[in-house]
Amino acid sequence: MVDHARVLVLGDGDLSFSAALHESAPDLRMVATTFESREELLRRYACAHEHIAALEEAGAIVLHEVDATRLQTFSGGDGTFQRIIFNFPYQAFGGIKGLRRLLGQFFEGARLLLSLDGCIEVALCAGQGGTSLDGARGWAGSWRVPLLAARAQLALICPEPSWPS
Template sequence: MPKKRTKLVVKPNTKSPHYKKGHVQEQQQPQPQAKKPHQQKHHEKPTIPFSKTDRILLLGEGDLSFAASLVKHHNCTNVLATVYEKSEEEVLEKYPHAKENMDAITTAPAPASDDEDDFPSDFDPEDYPSDFEAPEKKQPWLNKILYNIDSTKPLPSVVARPAKPNRVFFNFPHVGGLSTDVNRQVRNNQHLLVETFKRVLPILAHDGKIVVTLFEGEPYTLWNIRDLGRHCGLQVERSFAFQAEAYPGYKHARTCGVVKNRKGEEGGGWKGEQRSARSYVFIKKVEGGNDTKSAPGKRKRRKDDDSDDD
């Protein structure tokens, strides 16, 4: 049988002007407060879609904090970071704090001291006893910054020399505030991605991958990034939650530059690195591959989304 609602009898306030003799106040049990929306936290190990020996091309790097993190904390030695701004001075005008990131990318570490073991370039561990622990062979320092790079236009030959990149990153692409009309903004950003895909494909290594990271939710879901990739001969291999904490020192850089408050102080506006975001890993479309949409009325988990259950 359903439980009856419990009534609490409250002693009346006889001094109240609204008190009437014989009146008994009733008070229902307090209703439980609605739970606040759960903010998703990442407990799993972050997905890192590259290795330190990959040939990495970064597009639209903004303040270069992502590139600096790859170099300083992931020990990458072959990073080509490109920015849309025409010069170092223009970058620093928009992002005054970027100088430290620039130095981290372009300044190679000091050479090893004389008392350290110096192994020849043709060092082969197999020539030594099995219990000998050979140090990891040092990679040449090839990290660079290129200015005045528009990813929607033909890319300079230097991005594919001496070898084509096998990892291309385009983090949080956005054309900026060209229009306040949502539909027009969507079309502008779709054009940005399509043209970028077209320019990157010719210089991408045969087994290379393009990683595009977007914020979750609208208007970004309206861009239909999977369809844009298919239109250009690409398919999504997988997608996963982007975790900014995996890149120490990284801060989201807005297209318009550093946001300031009314007093002219830096630090105003939202922090993009704290928003939920997702990375899509594109590969060249395989002929006859299974990259089709689910049949109408059936919602199937995509095979390429092996990390969608974050």
């Protein structure tokens, strides 16, 4: 990962991923977000307070009530991001069509926040993506990531991992 890169992490549950990423790459300029309000986050996750404190102490920005499907209205700092990370996006309603809609809306908004040399990373379970490398679920039961990315004018690539060692 590029030193001093601007990174946006979306929907990070208890913020443990963001805290671990920032600890492994302290030069990142990170904006870590949760879908829940701060109060709800602290009520749901016992360790969230610790993660928030560690991130803020390290200089990261922590924002709450950020909806990844409405990034067109996102105001998480100035400029664009070199990396946007969305781990295991999920919504409890709408079935597979609702999940595809969620991811499509995310891609549309994230494209506006991405630097020209930037990368969007979406972590999914095996079979959800819809590529030949993805497992046996098949196109019909997948989230159809290549199609949704293309509709948002994004290209799907499979780069070598660039995480800090």
